[in-house]
Amino acid sequence: MKRVAAVDCGTNSIRLLVADVDPSTGELKELDRRMQIVRLGQGVDRTGRLAPEALERTFAACREYAAVIKGLGAQQVRFVATSASRDAENREDFVRGVVDILGVQPEVITGDQEAEFSFNGATKELLGRADLARPFLVVDIGGGSTEFVLGDETVRAARSVDVGCVRMTERHLVHGGEITDPPTARQVDAMKADIAAALDRAEETVPLREAATLVGLAGSVTTVAGIALGLEHYDSDAIHHARVPLAKVREITEHLLSSTHAERAAIPVLHPGRIDVIAAGALVLLSIMERTGAEEVVVSEHDILDGIAWHAALDDE
Numbered sequence: 001m002k003r004v005a006a007v008d009c010g011t012n013s014i015r016l017l018v019a020d021v022d023p024s025t026g027e028l029k030e031l032d033r034r035m036q037i038v039r040l041g042q043g044v045d046r047t048g049r050l051a052p053e054a055l056e057r058t059f060a061a062c063r064e065y066a067a068v069i070k071g072l073g074a075q076q077v078r079f080v081a082t083s084a085s086r087d088a089e090n091r092e093d094f095v096r097g098v099v100d101i102l103g104v105q106p107e108v109i110t111g112d113q114e115a116e117f118s119f120n121g122a123t124k125e126l127l128g129r130a131d132l133a134r135p136f137l138v139v140d141i142g143g144g145s146t147e148f149v150l151g152d153e154t155v156r157a158a159r160s161v162d163v164g165c166v167r168m169t170e171r172h173l174v175h176g177g178e179i180t181d182p183p184t185a186r187q188v189d190a191m192k193a194d195i196a197a198a199l200d201r202a203e204e205t206v207p208l209r210e211a212a213t214l215v216g217l218a219g220s221v222t223t224v225a226g227i228a229l230g231l232e233h234y235d236s237d238a239i240h241h242a243r244v245p246l247a248k249v250r251e252i253t254e255h256l257l258s259s260t261h262a263e264r265a266a267i268p269v270l271h272p273g274r275i276d277v278i279a280a281g282a283l284v285l286l287s288i289m290e291r292t293g294a295e296e297v298v299v300s301e302h303d304i305l306d307g308i309a310w311h312a313a314l315d316d317e
Contacts, residue, residue, distance in 0.1 A: 001029070005074035006308035007065060009081045009098075009106065011041030011143025012166050012277065013219060014058055016065045017305045018072045021313035028306060031072055035219075036061040037273025040085070040094075041144050045167050050088045055097060062101040069102070078312035080304070081106040082114055082142060114304060115140070115147035115158035121307030122215050122300045127153060137211030137292060140304060141165065141220045141284050143277070146198070148206045159205040163198040165220050165274075165281030172280075179276050181261050188257055191280060195287045203291075214294035217303035219274060220281025225299040226269035227252050234269055240301040246289050249297065253282040 001020040008015045013035050020029040038057040044050060069077060079098060085091050085108050098106045109117075118140040126132055135156065140147040143166035149158040172191040173183050180187060202208060216225075225242045226234060228249070256264060256279040264275045274281070289297060 001027075002313040003031075003073060003075050004309050004312040005065075005069045005072075005077045006305050006312055007062075007077070007079040007102070008305045008308060009040060009058065009079065009085070010218075011044070011082065011145070011164060012039060012273070013037050013143070014040070014061045014065075015305050016068060017309050018069060018074055019306075019309050021309055023310065023313040028302075028309060032068055033305070034065075034068070036064075037271065039143075039166070039273070041087075041166050043170070044087050044144070045170050048088065049090050050085070050094055055094060058094070059097045059101060062098060066102050076312045076315060077102060077104045078308050078315065079104050079106045080114075080117070080308050081108045082145065082304075086110075087144070110160070112158050112160060114145075115149040115160055116155055117307035117311065118147050118217055118304040119149040119151055119155055119158070119307070120310060121303045121305060122217055123151070124306075124310070125302065126213075126215070126298075126300075132298065133212035135211060136213050136215050137206075137208060137294075138215045138217065139221075139285075139288055140217040141281055141288075142218055143167065146202075146284060146288075148202045148208065150206050150208075150211060157206040159202045161198040161202050163195055163284060165277040165284065168194065168280035168284065169277045179261075182258050183279065188283075191283060192287065195284055196291075199287065199291050208288075208292045211292050211294065214289065214292060214297045216285060216297040216299050219271070220278060221285055221297065221299055222301065223270060223274055223278055224249060224252055224282050224285060227267060231269045234271070236301050239299055242299045243296045244299060245296045246286075246294065249282070249286050249289060253279070253286045256282050 015035040018032040042054040142164045144164040
């Protein structure tokens with residue numbers, strides 16, 4: 001077993017996993033897993049740059065994570081940065097800050113690499129399940145992008161498209177500098193059209209309708225699952241491998257799209273950092289289910305972070 005640390009820095013959140021990993025079997029024993037909403041991608045779709053306050057929030061989280069990594073004695077650290085830092089003109093400011101704090105170079109990976117890591121993290125423990133048909137379609141709905149990857153034991157096809165909960169919210173639900181509360185019908189229709197066009201692009205590479213089991217990853221999906229389960233607080237064990245029917249996802253999405261900020265804030269399982277973006281994230285999930293014909297989504301708490309940790313263990317051999 002190799003003790004490794006994996007950091008996944010996305011558009012909306014930054015997450016840490018410290019784990020003991022057997023690179024030969026993929027077995028992973030979690031020691032510490034945590035997440036902070038930092039909104040690194042704040043305004044990137046509009047300005048093309050990482051905002052100074054977003055960088056500082058991210059660096060503050062990195063300083064906390066550095067202390068955890070040191071305390072647990074991880075032998076290898078791998079830091080993966082996704083959509084926001086791919087898009088930003090001032091990405092070098094971000095890179096220098098991470099190196100100064102954690103001593104490792106952040107890997108600004110491609111969308112296809114992101115999809116492969118997500119697939120490996122999500123499916124390794126599903127391969128022995130007789131009740132889940134293959135191929136798997138893993139969808140990782142992030143803040144700035146969504147990754148689609150189809151495969152059995154290995155990846156057959158993958159594609160990343162620029163549709164995520166933060167990007168859709170900022171592109172379609174903001175008027176006069178404020179988020180419309182709740183969105184208008186016209187705003188929702190524009191968002192649906194944007195998502196549909198992105199799914200068309202994804203289908204150019206990934207045969208979405210061939211999926212036998214849809215596996216959903218990341219905060220928008222796990223939050224929808226928590227709402228579907230009626231949880232009073234976020235419970236990772238209850239959410240992991242929950243199966244949420246299409247009808248329930250549609251009901252939750254319609255409710256979120258017609259809710260005010262205060263009504264969404266009153267949902268017990270909803271993280272404060274997701275109050276303004278969860279409606280868009282749920283709509284992305286619903287649109288994917290309707291496009292693929294999936295009757296349910298299997299929700300996984302194991303995702304790109306677990307895939308990064310597994311690859312970090314391989315790197316350390």
